[in-house]
Amino acid sequence: MTDPSSGSVRLPQSLEHARIPNLPPSAFYMADFISEEEEKLILEKIERAPKARWRQLTHRRLQTWPSDLVRGDTLLDTTPLPDWLKDPVIPRLLSIPVSSDSDTEAQSSSHIFAASPHKQPNHVLINEYPPETGIMPHKDGGAYHPVVCTVSLGSSLCLNLYKAKEDGGIDPDPVWRILQEPRSLLITTQDLYTEYLHGIEPIAVDADLSEETVANWSLLRSPSDFAEGKNSRETRISLTYRDVLKVSKLGGLLNRRP
Numbered sequence: 001m002t003d004p005s006s007g008s009v010r011l012p013q014s015l016e017h018a019r020i021p022n023l024p025p026s027a028f029y030m031a032d033f034i035s036e037e038e039e040k041l042i043l044e045k046i047e048r049a050p051k052a053r054w055r056q057l058t059h060r061r062l063q064t065w066p067s068d069l070v071r072g073d074t075l076l077d078t079t080p081l082p083d084w085l086k087d088p089v090i091p092r093l094l095s096i097p098v099s100s101d102s103d104t105e106a107q108s109s110s111h112i113f114a115a116s117p118h119k120q121p122n123h124v125l126i127n128e129y130p131p132e133t134g135i136m137p138h139k140d141g142g143a144y145h146p147v148v149c150t151v152s153l154g155s156s157l158c159l160n161l162y163k164a165k166e167d168g169g170i171d172p173d174p175v176w177r178i179l180q181e182p183r184s185l186l187i188t189t190q191d192l193y194t195e196y197l198h199g200i201e202p203i204a205v206d207a208d209l210s211e212e213t214v215a216n217w218s219l220l221r222s223p224s225d226f227a228e229g230k231n232s233r234e235t236r237i238s239l240t241y242r243d244v245l246k247v248s249k250l251g252g253l254l255n256r257r258p
């Protein structure tokens with residue numbers, strides 16, 4: 001076991017060891033998914049991307065790699081993901097078996113994207129959240145295979161999970177909160193993808209943090225950082241890895257008859 005304070009990678013034997021308790025199936029959290037050095041390199045690449053790569057929203061900005069979806073749901077296979085977004089994240093992610101049970105060999109050799117059409121993520125969204133910015137509660141929709149892998153960089157914040165009400169509205173109080181530390185990986189799948197909404201509150205300080213109120217408390221790298229129940233946010237950048245279901249050749253899309 002390496003010293004957690006050294007900023008190095010610590011992967012679980014299987015996803016089962018990283019399962020967030022007390023949540024609907026299924027979510028997984030790994031506090032030390034990338035090293036401090038890897039975090040720094042990715043942040044430098046993001047910072048050096050051409051200005052035109054950023055899409056500025058009212059409070060937040062984002063980059064889409066390798067490109068925006070066309071018609072809202074289709075990825076053109078003109079360019080692959082750049083190496084700095086592939087390595088080390090994707091091979092490392094695919095190296096973690098779903099289960100370490102030696103009796104179920106098929107399961108133990110398979111990974112979280114084994115059932116997705118391209119067997120790995122093909123799309124990355126980069127979101128930047130300065131303090132007091134967030135993202136409204138939403139669902140990610142039908143363009144993606146229902147597995148979302150989020151790498152957090154720079155600072156910690158809480159992702160809130162909300163229940164949709166019968167009348168189509170949203171219960172304003174989150175049902176659960178997941179605290180994401182820098183260099184962590186959060187994987188959400190199944191009901192958390194399809195039934196619940198997720199969002200980030202536009203606040204400067206995440207408050208009332210404790211073992212009782214944070215679903216992944218037992219999996220945090222440094223729960224002592226939040227011993228006073230608070231997380232003062234600095235700028236957090238997230239990388240959201242997903243598999244876009246529809247991939248189309250540019251020519252094919254242009255030649256298609258209406």
Ligand SMILES: O=C(O)CCC(=O)C(=O)O
Nearest residue numbers: 125127135140150238240
């Ligand atoms: O930044 C995050 O952790 C969430 C981003 C998100 O929900 C999205 O881009 O759909």
Ligand SMILES: [Fe+2]
Nearest residue numbers: 138139140198
């Ligand atoms: Fe989302």
